[in-house]
Amino acid sequence: MAKILIPTPLRPFAGGQDSVDLPGATIRELLEALTAQYGDLRKHLYNDEGKLRSFVNVYLNEEDIRFLNKEATEVKDSDTISIVPSIAGGRSWQPWKHRLCR
Amino acid sequence: MAVPVAVPNFWRTHTTHLLSAIGNTPLIRLERIAADLPGIEIYGKAEFMNPGGSVKDRPALNMILEGERTGRLTKDRILLDSTSGNTGIAYAMICAAKGYKVKLCLPKNASQERKRMLTAYGAEIVFTNPAEGSDGAIRRCREIYESNPDIYFYPDQYSNPANWKSHYETTAPELIRQSEGRITHFVAALGTSGTFVGTSRRLKREIAGVRCISAQPSAGFHGLEGLKHMPTAIVPAIYDQAIADDNLWLETEDAYRMVRRLAREEGLLVGISAGGNIVAARRVGQDLARRGERGVIVTVLCDGASKYLSEPFWDDSL
Missing domain, CATH: 3.40.50.1100 (Rossmann fold)
Incomplete structure (x- = not known):
């Protein structure tokens, strides 16, 4: 089971939890499992075409999945996935330094 | 004989202190953004021209x-x-x-x-x-x-009356002077709410019948930099909901699209909240045009795009 961290504004749509443990081999499978369990999250994360909304940033541990294999990025049981809205610029402007800043 | 080309008249001709360069920003008419709305004028206050680059x-x-x-x-x-x-x-x-x-x-x-x-x-x-x-x-x-x-x-911008008063004392009087008192609608999205509260309070005192319309992200989870979804956020102490004649709900993607449009059609390279403000201003204009009414709609171009250029939303497919 990988751990998905739920950002504060989405917690009311995920049973008030700050994290959810779910099974899945890729980011896509995990987010599918998440939105299957908590249907109200779907419209916040995906657009009408079923794509992740453009301001939704997903990190595998500290890597932005845009710089990995996007939604096909593979996930291990010990991994932590963060969903962070692109407020105040969620994405680093240096492609070689694409970690979520500590 | 060659006719000399007129040199543009630059009005900032005297030396000034950096801090005196804050405010007195131009009010820019958005011709093409409002071109499909008969009888509607939309103006944006060019706050990105402040020395720090924003309305703040x-x-x-x-x-x-x-x-x-x-x-x-x-x-x-x-x-x-x-x-x-x-x-x-x-x-x-x-x-x-x-x-x-x-x-x-x-x-x-x-x-x-x-x-x-x-x-x-x-x-x-x-x-x-x-x-x-x-x-x-x-x-x-x-x-x-x-x-x-x-x-x-700790000035606490969310609770400090000096926040909204800056707009009451400067932004609003500038708008009244620049529009020659013709403003019919003022539109602004809410962050600390200082711009909306301060400007609206003054406009309502000075211009009879002016309507002031706030805008907010449609949900607590959004990408509208600097803006707040009041029903789920820590509500700023200076926010006064009663001032708004109406409130519009904004989608992040609409603001992104408007930012790209403002760059290409108006030559205005502005930030996401400015895009959101123009989305809201256009919605007010569409409503008026549908009813066959005229309107002078004014909003704020909060900041420029320089801090957002590395964001993925400039890509048209988003």
Whole structure:
């Protein structure tokens, strides 16, 4: 089971939890499992075409999945996935330094 | 004989102090954005032309001046506040010019451009949990202040009346003068709510029948930099819901599309909240045009695009 961290504004749509443990081999499978369990999250994360909304940033541990294999990025049981809205610029402007800043 | 080409008349012809360059921004008519709306004029206040690059220069300066007037800000105190970006840049700029120390709490996911700007002005940055957004920064800032209140000046932009008063005293009178009192609608999205509250209060006092319309992200989870979804956010103490004649709900993607359109059709390279404001202004204009009414709709172009150029939303497919 990988751990998905739920950002504060989405917690009311995920049973008030700050994290959810779910099974899945890729980011896509995990987010599918998440939105299957908590249907109200779907419209916040995906657009009408079923794509992740453009301001939704997903990190595998500290890597932005845009710089990995996007939604096909593979996930291990010990991994932590963060969903962070692109407020105040969620994405680093240096492609070689694409970690979520500590 | 060649006719001499007229030299444009640049009106800033005298020397001035940096801080006197805050305010008195142009009011720009958006011709093409409103071209399909008969009888509707849409104007944007070019706040990106302030020396700190955003509308926040106005409240930041007024809060600092107020701190000096009341003796709460002295050279041996550190200015401390939470900010998603622009207010921090304004504080850092003004304090650098005036010789004050600055400490700012901002979410870890703030862009590199912002962090570098703040550091370049000499400000100290405290990073807060990105998942908690600007509310997390507010909470952290309060903890730091309460642990040592004697060494800090905490202007608290969300609660400080000097925030909205800066717009009451400067933004609104400028708009009235520049529009020759013709404003029928003022539209602004809510962050601290200072721009909307201060400008609206003054406009309603000076112009009979003016309608003031606020705008907010449609949900707490959004990408509208600097804006707040009041039903789920920490509501700023200076926010007064009763001032708004109406409120519009904004989608992040609509603001992104408008930012691209403003760049290509108006030559205005502005930030996301400015895009949101124009989306809201257009919606007001569409409503009026549908009813066959005329309107002079004014809003604020809060900041320029320089801090967002590395964002993925410039890509047309998004």
